[in-house]
Amino acid sequence: MQASVEQFADGRYTDARRTLQRAIARNKRHAAELPGPVSSLYATLATVAEHEGDTQLWKTAARNNVVLLREKLGEANVATMIEEIHFADDMVGLGQPVLGDGIYAKIQRLAVANGQSGLGAAAAFRRAWLALARQRDREAMRFADEAVTLAGPRLPMMRQMREIVRTRIAIRKGDEAAVDALAERLRQSVVTQPVLLYAPPIDDVNPPPRDATLTSLSDGAIRFADVGYWIRADGHVDNVEMLRTNGLGQWKPGIVRNVNGRRYAPMRLPDAQPGLYRIDRFTVRGTVGIPPGSRLRQRMGNLTVHVVDLTGTEAMSEAARAHMAQRTAVTPAPSPQ
Structure with a gap:
């Protein structure tokens, strides 16, 4: 696991995938006595596959993770239900919102039936967020109300x-003015962890049709950047910088604008702590598939952007902490406002 984390953080996605696949081949026979660690291997493989652009492996690894926990722990186990919610997240990310919503609804019912109302509320809220993304505002508010009730x-x-x-x-x-109004209301009950209120959309990363000068950007390469930034106690973002970039070219300004424009809920932090430092990995890539008339798997189709928080994702956190420690040693903290 640690080897794959370091490889992913270093931008070596193919190496990270192979390391995880070999680890799973060696260790899946130990799933009965070590379901949690083997589950983590599958979950991390799903994350790597997402960023590498292998949607079939992404889906398969995420499903295998859930199937393993169902078999070894039972479908009503809290760990199983949590990973099933994450599997639904993956299905939404893969462009299957109906399937994702169905899984959320199932976990909501299962969690409530087994006395896990907090987990049921989390599933209901995801239904609200999904309905919001699909511009079904009434459904979004209904599911959000259900989440609050649960x-x-x-x-x-x-x-x-x-x-x-x-x-x-x-x-x-x-x-x-809605974001400022919400931030003011939340100031009365500030949280201890970042909660994203708003982020501007990332610019379309696909070249304009028939633009001969940009068609080469749709090749088989994977481009990524690590963006470091501070989240101040008042929820604003400060000191955004590209820590590392690999081939992002003209997309860098749009990604920086996305991070600069974010607003988080105000946080309750110790007096001596000016904010929280985070590092996000942005990956721009096409999807791996077999185009018509070919037998070779290759990257094809529109480019998409995929983001993972290196400082907050469990599987990625250890390598990110070392990277963060290096940066915070030389990066000035945001000035109090």
Whole structure:
């Protein structure tokens, strides 16, 4: 696992995938006594496959992760239900929102039936977020209300998440002041971890049709960048910088604009801590497939952007911590405002 993490962080996606596949081949026979570690191998392989552009492997690894936990721990086990929610996330990412919503709904029912109302609330909120992305605003608010009801008074954060859904709907309807209004309301009950309220869309990374000067950008390469930034206690972003880039070219300004334009919920931090430092990996790549008239798998189709938080994703965190430590030693903290 650690070897694959270091390879991924270094941009060696193919090496990371091969390392994980070999580890799974060696260790899957130990799934009965070590279901958690073997599950982590599959989950990390799914992340690597997503960024590499192998959608079939992405889907297969994510499914195998869930199947393993169902068999070894049972479908009503909390760990199984959590990974099934992540599998639904993957299906949404693979362009199958109906399948993803069905899995969320199933886990919502299963969690409630087994006394895990907090997990049921998480599934319901994902249904709300998915409905929001599909511009089904009424459904989004209905599912957000269900999430709040399931969460109850023990999880007050869910009420704030519902306000985020309401704010996103207001922004889509042209209310540019909605983010500031939400941030002001959340100031009264600030959180301890970053909660994204708004991020501007990333510019289309595909070259214009028939633009001969840009067609070479749709080749088989994988391009990525690591972006470091501070999230201040008031939720604004500061000191955004490209820590490393590999072939992003004209897409760099759009990615920086995306990070600079983010707004997070205000956070409760120790007095001596000016903010939280994060590193996001942005990967731009096509999808691996077999084009008509060929038998060779190759990268093809439109380019898409995929993002993973190197400082917050469990499987990627160790390598990211070392990278972050190097950067924070020389990067000035944001000035208090």
